[in-house]
Amino acid sequence: MDVDRYVNALTTAIERTLGPLASAVARIKIQEVDGVPVALVHAPAAPEAIYAKVSKGDHVFFVRTNNSTRVLEGPDLVGYVRQRFAGA
DSSP, X not given: OOHHHHHHHHHHHHHHHHOHHHHHHOEEEEEEETTEEEEEEEOOOOSSOXXXXXXXXXXXXXXXXXXXXXXEOHHHHHHHHHHHHTTO
């Protein structure tokens, strides 16, 4: 396995779907677990809202709520972004 090519491909996938900010803050490390290489992706909180590109021109905002991932839209999205990133 060419680790550098794999990390580059994963970084490119993150940038294409979440943008350059998400790609810049994500850290990818390859470790072996029981002899198998595993990619560990550390994705810290970003300093501003990041929208996922789900199709041409469409961007969706996801938020973690307890142990699930939910889409926020409309007034809920505006309120969350305002509260979460105020003063960031």
